[in-house]
Amino acid sequence: MVEVKLEKITKRFGNFEAVKDLSLTIKDGEFLVLLGPSGCGKTTTLRMISGLDTPTEGRIYFGDRDVTYLPPKDRNISMVFQSYAVWPHMKVFDNIAFPLKVKKYSEDEIRKRVKWVAELLQIEELLDRYPGQLSGGQRQRVAVARAIVVEPDVLLMDEPLSNLDAKLRVAMRAEIKKLQAKLDVTTIYVTHDQVEAMTMGDRIAVMNAGRLLQVGPPTEVYLKPRSLFVATFIGAPEMNVVDVSVVEKDGGIALEGDGFTLSLPDDFGELLGEYTGKDVLLGIRPEHMTVKGVSTLEHVTRTAEMDGVVDFIEALGTDTIIHAKIGGSIIKIKLPGHIPLPIGENIKIEIDLDNIHMFDRDTKKAIV
Ligand SMILES: Nc1ncnc2c1ncn2[C@@H]1O[C@H](COP(=O)(O)OP(=O)(O)O)[C@@H](O)[C@H]1O
Numbered sequence: 001m002v003e004v005k006l007e008k009i010t011k012r013f014g015n016f017e018a019v020k021d022l023s024l025t026i027k028d029g030e031f032l033v034l035l036g037p038s039g040c041g042k043t044t045t046l047r048m049i050s051g052l053d054t055p056t057e058g059r060i061y062f063g064d065r066d067v068t069y070l071p072p073k074d075r076n077i078s079m080v081f082q083s084y085a086v087w088p089h090m091k092v093f094d095n096i097a098f099p100l101k102v103k104k105y106s107e108d109e110i111r112k113r114v115k116w117v118a119e120l121l122q123i124e125e126l127l128d129r130y131p132g133q134l135s136g137g138q139r140q141r142v143a144v145a146r147a148i149v150v151e152p153d154v155l156l157m158d159e160p161l162s163n164l165d166a167k168l169r170v171a172m173r174a175e176i177k178k179l180q181a182k183l184d185v186t187t188i189y190v191t192h193d194q195v196e197a198m199t200m201g202d203r204i205a206v207m208n209a210g211r212l213l214q215v216g217p218p219t220e221v222y223l224k225p226r227s228l229f230v231a232t233f234i235g236a237p238e239m240n241v242v243d244v245s246v247v248e249k250d251g252g253i254a255l256e257g258d259g260f261t262l263s264l265p266d267d268f269g270e271l272l273g274e275y276t277g278k279d280v281l282l283g284i285r286p287e288h289m290t291v292k293g294v295s296t297l298e299h300v301t302r303t304a305e306m307d308g309v310v311d312f313i314e315a316l317g318t319d320t321i322i323h324a325k326i327g328g329s330i331i332k333i334k335l336p337g338h339i340p341l342p343i344g345e346n347i348k349i350e351i352d353l354d355n356i357h358m359f360d361r362d363t364k365k366a367i368v
């Protein structure tokens, strides 16, 4: 186990910068999730940590050791990929034993270790089968077993669950998370799935277009996004974002949008002072609003209201997503339970003012 430190990593393919000036420290034993849309540079970053690729600029350290140019075999890392990289012509036992044979472990030690991981991953009864005789989930378990059997210093996983069906994916999330906690191995887990990131990571590192945008514990990244990108990438349904003007009203400050005005408590004046008379982006998560008379916001002290009209209802069973028309835009409100509001109904929407977000229109950075 080891701390992994990326220092100003840049990777160019020709003129194209796949990763730009990325600095990040993954703590010893931490489960770090690298999250971002397809093409943002996640796999490239992971390949540089593994040694399959080298950075154009910057350094990579495992503890005090500079590993920037070391080949994978000298780093004591293991990788698990999206496609189950298990060898079809080898039985499960031999698949798992393979990296140990490469490292010239004794027959006895190999048997002991394979037994240990097989128990951990509950695949003891599969050891005599060929991969062709396994389900996708079982094959991925074998791939994970093979990765951890050598007790790597660093475990690297690149979208390992994305080929599994939805139900299995949820089950495997919990299993991998528990396994990692038990082994206490420094883990870097790549995904484009924000739910996976939220549920698995000790911390999430959000990337876009080759850049690292924000790193923090899941709830912090969720509740205090520092940019519009992070705010809208994490959360489903995604955060509502509308144009508003910051105005002075009745001696206080208010946000004026198409079809609504929100009067804000005094402390917002300090925050928004320099934006008075300007336009900003207002962000509100669907669960930070409610419909008056239908449901109440819990643990909320400061609220404001806007009028809307029910445009559409998504009944999800456990939740209801109400699409409300406010001025020219549609805002989504997420309420617990089944709320059969009629389309066309006039509603009063109550907003939790301690959970609204404002972003600079030009920089798209959070105003904090
Ligand atoms: N070997 C390569 N040569 C040229 N471009 C590459 C190469 N590998 C990746 N890229 C480009 O770098 C960007 C990031 O790729 P990648 O790290 O695979 O993204 P992600 O894993 O986040 O989907 C993409 O635009 C991709 O096309």
Ligand SMILES: [Mg+2]
Residues within 6 Å of the ligand: 042, 043, 044, 158
């Ligand atoms: Mg990738």
